[in-house]
Amino acid sequence: MxxxxxxxxxxxxxxxxxxxxxxxxxxxxxxxxxxxxxxxxxxxxxxxxxxxxxxxxxxxxxxxxxxxxxxxxxxxxxxxxxxxSDEQMQALKAKLAEDRRRADGLRRVEAERAAQEASRMWQRLSPTGDSGYLRRKGVAAHGVRFTPQGNLALPLLDAGGRLHGLQIIYADQRKKGRDKDFWPRGLAKKGHFFLLGGSPDELLLVAEGYATAASLHEATGLPVAVAFDAGNLLPVAQALHKRYRRCKLLICGDDDYLSAGNPGRSAANTAALAVGGEWLLPQFAAERPTDRKGPTDFNDLHLAEGVHVVRSQIEARLQQLGWRASRPSAATDPSPAQPDQPQLINDPREMDSRYTLIYGGNGLVFDHKHHMLLDIADLRNACCDKEYVRQWQRSPNRQAAFLHNVGFDPTGKDPDIRCNLWSGWPTTPKPGDCSRLLDLLQYLCGEDPNFVALYQWLLKWLAYPIQHPGAKMMSAVVMHGPQGVGKNLFFEAVRAIYGRYGRIVNQQAIEDKFNDWASGRLFLVADEVVARQELYHVKNLLKCFITGEWIRINPKNQAAHEERNHINMVFLSNENLPVVLESDDRRHCVIWTPAKLEYKFYAEVKAEIDAGGIAALHDYLLQLDLGDFGPHTPPPVTEAKVELIDTSRDSTERFWLAWSRGELDGVPVLPCRSEDLYKLFKSWADRNGYQRYPPSNLMLNRVGRFQGVAKKILRYDAGGSIKQATFIWPPGVEAPPDRKQSEWLGHCAGLFIDGSAQWRRGTAANWAET
Incomplete structure (x- = not known):
């Protein structure tokens, strides 16, 4: 070599x-x-x-x-x-840049593989166990899991709760020269963290390692985020700041007093500055050694001087900053289930942190615990003592926000949203059996010749917004066909994954002027919602839901407001024409379903759902490999879509296609006067059973917008005299270069009139024979 x-x-x-x-x-x-x-x-x-x-x-x-x-x-x-040389340096820089891009792509693939592998491992680990590490550090297990060997496993999570890898802390004090490792190889650590103590309300501590975070949490009862090391403090603080915008962040760093530049202190300071937070290092009563490493973090302080010293130093720093926390809760699992009932107010001290007055909201208040808007009268009724509200209204610490600061933002990326209607993912994925549900979806796609590609696209379309909460897919699914085939059964299972952020809507809801049902939604199933040509307001509203950036929410008895659109839609129908598609449509995936199966198959699907199939489907979609699939990935062009586009054509478009393709025997495809074209159109519409058709101005304006068509006022020779008229000029037709245009246009107009008359006579004769 x-x-x-x-x-x-x-x-x-x-x-x-x-x-x-x-x-x-x-x-x-x-x-x-x-x-x-x-x-x-x-x-x-x-x-x-x-x-x-x-x-x-x-x-x-x-x-x-x-x-x-x-x-x-x-x-x-x-x-x-x-x-x-200079030329070689330029070539070298270009090669290194390409190498970096290639390496970044490989790292993303490797990180996705590592995340899936870590998720599978996490599910197999035990939530209970014993560890020598915990005994040495004098702390308890808070939401961690255990390997059979007694090692600890901590999940590396992003702000949306997705697991990207594990930190393994060994039971013995040393293994391979260290007591912890990240697993599996290739995981993405940057900006990912582990949270002790549940979702924070107003104050969040951030520490480097688990033992330090556990000591802080046990001392104060406050939520603490584990950043895993000093280098990750800054990206973790930034991720937490985006996710919990109302929270103040206190970075509890390590005092690496023997290391050059004190990296623990420097990292804590940098992270705090980046997010407008503050930082704190532990203070030790005894002098620390200089010939060897001494105590550096809050866990060392806990072991050396007691957990009460940790508590007193944190509380002193908070008092110095003027930061107040509502009564801390006991240490819990990092993602406890939220109680499905209102949390009433029996302590006036939580009013300032829990509620925000909506300025200009006509008496609206935002509840940060339940992530909802309510009338101030409801707030009074929720208090054990109505004096609480009067005290809150006089409080100098009372919070206020504008109506545009209220929004639904599962992504956590909108800097304007201070009052977020998103309260976190409402359901918990669990590994299990969802094979019959997947069989049902595959069967529903089975009528299309390219059903495998259609099935894979639809799976990824369903999985992407589950893996990326708040992602807006720039397409919608239309599934129509015979009754009882299982359309609703499958998509209601998907909607159940979204909990209160999903909804089934009907025609009445779509057409109602009060549309607060659309507020705070991620997934809508439109059941038998028909957008006919004449229902322009319904068509426009549905277009807004599918690709619009904003939705105007108009609640009853409350001020209307706009929300960013995070809705993804599925249309289910037994109709042949559930929606009207334009010929160049790019936003709909259309699926025509096959005939109904035996009752036994649907009974098996329902039994699977009752046995935890929805949680299993959630887990399956969460782990699905998306490859390069994204919100703008176009839907496949199915046979059902081609047929629906053809069925959706109005009388004007059908007439134009018939004439321009030469299907009207005897009528030449040449420039013609608009009035003559409209007369022919009316005859054609009468012959084809249209009881109503558009007036001439609307019909001709629509024709003028067809691709390649020219509609313009031109001069033409009408039997020796020059006249002026509006001409419709079909695409692909050119005037002969050796003839004067006005003379040629007059000739074309005459041919069109004669051909139209011949077609009418021929059609009438055919009808008479019939």
């Missing part, structure tokens, strides 16, 4: 900086490696092989050692004989 010319020199540079890379060196992406005198894998290098024009192969790249948020990057040094 041949190595680059400067291979040995690069190895010496890495080792000289304290890195202990595994040999031979690897290229293509960032590699982590141990550092001399440190059990953590803080070292890193990123190398690429470059061949110069003269054939010399060299290693280039950079390396460093992570300290807090600084990677201390250094470039590989080349000697004078190894340097590149």
């Amino acid at each position: 041949s190595y680059p010319t400067n291979y040995d020199d690069v190895v010496h540079q890495l080792q000289g900086a304290g890195l202990l890379p595994r040999l031979p060196l690897e290229t293509g992406r960032i590699r982590r490696c141990p550092v001399a005198g440190d059990r953590e894998r803080r070292g890193w290098y990123s190398l690429a092989e470059i061949v110069r024009d003269d054939g010399l192969c060299l290693l280039v790249g950079s390396y460093g050692i992570w300290h807090g948020t600084d990677n201390h990057a250094q470039k590989i040094v080349l000697d004078d004989s190894q340097r590149f």
Whole structure:
């Protein structure tokens, strides 16, 4: 095996900086490696092989050692004989940029695979167990899980609750030179965290490791986020700030007093500055050693001086900042089920933090505990003492927001939303059997010749907004066909996954002027909702639901407001024409269902649902590999869609297609006067059974908008005299270059009139014979 010319020199540079890379060196992406005198894998290098024009192969790249948020990057040094020309440097930069893009794509694929593998492992781990690590650290298990060997497993979660990997903390004090690892390889750690103590209301602590977070949580009862290390404090703080915008963040850092630059202190300070929060380091009563590592974090403080000292230091810092927390709750699982009943007010101290007055909302108040708007009269009735509301109205700490600060934002990315109607995912996925539900969906797609691709697209269309809460799919599903085939059975199971954020609506709801049923929805099943040509307001409303960015919500007896549109829609119908599609439609996936199956099959589906099939389907969709599927991925063009588009054509379009395709015997496809075309249209409409048709101005305006059609006022020769008229000029027809246009147009107009008369006579004769 041949190595680059400067291979040995690069190895010496890495080792000289304290890195202990595994040999031979690897290229293509960032590699982590141990550092001399440190059990953590803080070292890193990123190398690429470059061949110069003269054939010399060299290693280039950079390396460093992570300290807090600084990677201390250094470039590989080349000697004078190894340097590149300016042209070679430009080519080198372009290659490295391409390598980075390729590496980023591979990392995303690897991270998705790792997330799926970690999710499967998490489900197999036990929520109860014993660990030597917990005994050493003097803390309890808060929402963690246990391996059969007694190791701890902590989930790495994003702000939407999706699991991306696990941190394994070993039961014994040392394993492979360290007591914890991230698993599986390739997981995405940046910005992902583990939350102790449930969803925060107004105050959230952030710490590096689990033991530190557990000590803080047990000392204060406040929710604490585990960032896993100092380098992840900043991205975790930013993710938490986006998810819990009303929360104040206190970064409880490690005091790495023996490390150069104190990376724990630096990382805590940086994270706090980035999100407008504050930071705090533990203060130890005894002097710490300088010849070896002494206590550095709040868990060390807990073990050395007691949990009450941790509590007093946190409370002192909060008092200094003027931050108040409502009564802390006991430590709980990080994602407890919310009680399905109102939480009444029996403590006036929670009024300031729980409620926000909506300025300009005509007496509306936002409840941050239940994520809902209510009238101030309801607030009075919810208080054990009506004096609470009067005290709150006089309080200098009372919060207020504008009506546009109220919204439904499951993504957590809208900076304007201070009062979020989204309260978190309402259902819990669980591994289980959903095979019959999937069989039902596959059967519903089975009429189309390309049903496999259709089934895969539909699965991903359902899975994407579950994996990305709040994602707006720029398409809708239309499923129609015979009764009793199972359309409602399947999609009501999907709607159940969304809980209160899903709804089944009918024609009456769609046409009602009060549409608060659309507020705070993610998934709508429109059951037998028909958008006929004449129902323009219904057609426009449904278009808004499918692709509009905003929805205007008009509740009864409350002020109307706009919400960002997160709704994804499925239309179910037994009608042949459930919706009207335009010929260039790109937003609908249309499926015609086959005939009804035996009763036994549907009984098996219902039994599966009763046995936990909805939670299993939720889990299946959450784990589904989406590949490059996204909100703008176009739906497949099915036979059912082609037929529905044809059925949706109005009289004007059908007439135009018949004439332009030469189906009206004797009528030439040439420029003609608009009045003559309309006369022919009326005759054609009468012959084809249309009882009503549009007036001439509407019909001709629509014709003028067809692709390639020209509608313009032109001069023409009418038997020797020049006249002026509006002409309809079909696409693909050109005037002969050797003839004067006015003369040729007059000739065309005459041919069209004669051909129309001939067609009428022929049609009348055919009718008479019939």
